[in-house]
Amino acid sequence: DAGVIQSPRHEVTEMGQEVTLRCKPISGHDYLFWYRQTMMRGLELLIYFNNNVPIDDSGMPEDRFSAKMPNASFSTLKIQPSEPRDSAVYFCASSLGGGATETQYFGPGTRLLVL
Amino acid sequence: AQSVAQPEDQVNVAEGNPLTVKCTYSVSGNPYLFWYVQYPNRGLQFLLKYITGDNLVKGSYGFEAEFNKSQTSFHLKKPSALVSDSALYFCAVRDKGTGGFKTIFGAGTRLFVKA
Numbered sequence: 001d002a003g004v005i006q007s008p009r010h011e012v013t014e015m016g017q018e019v020t021l022r023c024k025p026i027s028g029h030d031y032l033f034w035y036r037q038t039m040m041r042g043l044e045l046l047i048y049f050n051n052n053v054p055i056d057d058s059g060m061p062e063d064r065f066s067a068k069m070p071n072a073s074f075s076t077l078k079i080q081p082s083e084p085r086d087s088a089v090y091f092c093a094s095s096l097g098g099g100a101t102e103t104q105y106f107g108p109g110t111r112l113l114v115l
Numbered sequence: 116a117q118s119v120a121q122p123e124d125q126v127n128v129a130e131g132n133p134l135t136v137k138c139t140y141s142v143s144g145n146p147y148l149f150w151y152v153q154y155p156n157r158g159l160q161f162l163l164k165y166i167t168g169d170n171l172v173k174g175s176y177g178f179e180a181e182f183n184k185s186q187t188s189f190h191l192k193k194p195s196a197l198v199s200d201s202a203l204y205f206c207a208v209r210d211k212g213t214g215g216f217k218t219i220f221g222a223g224t225r226l227f228v229k230a
Contacts (some may be wrong), residue, residue: 042223045219056217091158103161104218106151106159109158
């Protein structure tokens, strides 16, 4: 398996622009997680899905952020409009099941810079 | 509320010496505990987890961790450090009792292994 795939790997944009980050989870995994990593705040869980349904979005910082999972093999995280404080590395992770079997597999991340 | 503390921002150790990376946690019920490692410009990789049973958990790359319920700790250890172990290490916790799959990560500890 190719592992969790994220695109783009790097994104530079200007304040106010829309940004869309993409994730393809490992085939067969039924949980998908979006994280944000910054020096100041560390690794934060933004939202996670189970079987394509959002379960907990309490970590989404504000309404400018939205996430979708239209099918089992694709998810997007959108920021509209983007702001400089959104600059971070965004990770997608997937796992198969929960409880004792939960091991999250992380993608390489998307490094976002908002100017 | 659940939380994780990694009291050391950085740990320095000489190659061949034993290493310990500390982690303490707080949950309302029984915990699931995890260690992840992050190499530069890469996503997190799973090292090991404690779910139940034996307090000493063995994981990837020769790492192990000991669950200590009375001290609410889950320190990561390795008998003989390698230069290639230099990376950022994250401890994470999830409360079995609260349901859901929200995993809380510590701030991370940077490990430097000197040749």
